[in-house]
Amino acid sequence: MPEEIKLIQPVPVARDEMGSFQHPDMPDFDEGDGDKCKAWIAEQRLKVAMLSLEYADEAVADRYFESGDPDYSYWDPDKPEGEGWFCLAIHDADDGPVCWWARREMTP
Template sequence: MFQHPDMPDFEEGDGDKCKAWIAEQGLKVQMVSLEYADEAIATRYFESHDPDCSYWEPERPDGEGWFCLAIHDTDDGPVCWWARREVTP
C-alpha cells in the first residue's frame, strides 16, 4: 500500500528485523487500525471487499513530529504506522 522510501522491505516473519531497524533509527511507532476508525469508514471498507482505502485518513497520535511510516494490509484490514523520533530528556 505505502511505505516510507527509507524503510527497508521486510518479509513476512521479519518482525525482529523490523523492530531492530526501528530502534536503530531512534523511532517510536504507534499503530492505528482502520478496523477501529469511524464506523462509516470501517463499514465502507469491509463491506465493499475492495482493497482501496485511499479515503481513510488515519488519526495522527497526539503530540508533534509524527509522520506516516507505512500503511499496509493485515488479516484485520489496513493499519497505519505513525512514527516519530524518540525524545531523550
C-alpha cells in the first residue's frame, strides 16, 4: 500500500528580522533542485505564484533597491486574486526578494 502523502497546510507567517519566511513543512531546496521542487509542488497538488518585490509598489521597490540594506521586513506582499492562497516562502533571490504563494489545486 502506498505511503499517504501529508499535504502542506497554511500556517501563520512569522518572518525573521530581515523579512524572510519559509513554511515549516516545506522542504529545503538547494540551488539546482528545480526538478525536485517541481515534483514536490506536483505531489502536493499546489499551484504556485511568485511575486517579486521588484515589481511591487514603486515606493517599496525603490526603498529596497536604493538603500543597499538587505532588510525587506517592511514589504507586505499582496496575495494573488482568488481563494485559498497561503504563503510558502519569502526570501531573497538573485533579483531581489520574492514571495511564493500557493493554493491547492482542485482534483478532477
